[in-house]
Amino acid sequence: MVGLKRNVVVFGVMVMVLAGLLAMAVYRRSLPIRGEVVAKGKPAPEFTLTDLAGKPLALSSLRGKAVVLNFWATWCPPCKQEVPWFVEMQNRYGAQGLQVVGISMDDAGDLKDVARFGAENGVNYPLLIGQERVAQQYGGVDSLPTTFYLDRSGVVVAHFIGQPNGPSEVEKNVRLALGLP
16 A cells, blocks of 8 residues: 555656646747847848837848947946947948947837937937847847947948947947948
């Protein structure tokens, strides 16, 4: 009788472990697929996101321009520090074909904060509402800020995770994207 009880307990534990493993497998399949970071020399993945006014912007609509894609958030101190640098780059190089694009990774409920931040800081470039699927297309943007510099044909020429060492580093990558010495 004792042996039978022990076998029932062992069987029950095995069933619970298998059920747990099955649940974990189902959960992992439901997670978004993490892509590889888009390497230099590779085309940037296409996306369409909406701006703060609800107007869609497709990356492909910017072909012919050098593009700076900056994944950022209002709660991120290094992001806040580099925004004026991007404003300056847009002012300085916009006429030469530069388009800075900010992709806000703030929660959807924080969009008023994003709009207020943009207005208070004189942001002169589109601020788009980020989506996890787009972040995954770009390698699973895990750290903010993360910035991709694209040439006029949409190919990644530089990629930077974290805050650059100052505006001169941003300008160096902008000039690279524009094809300037």
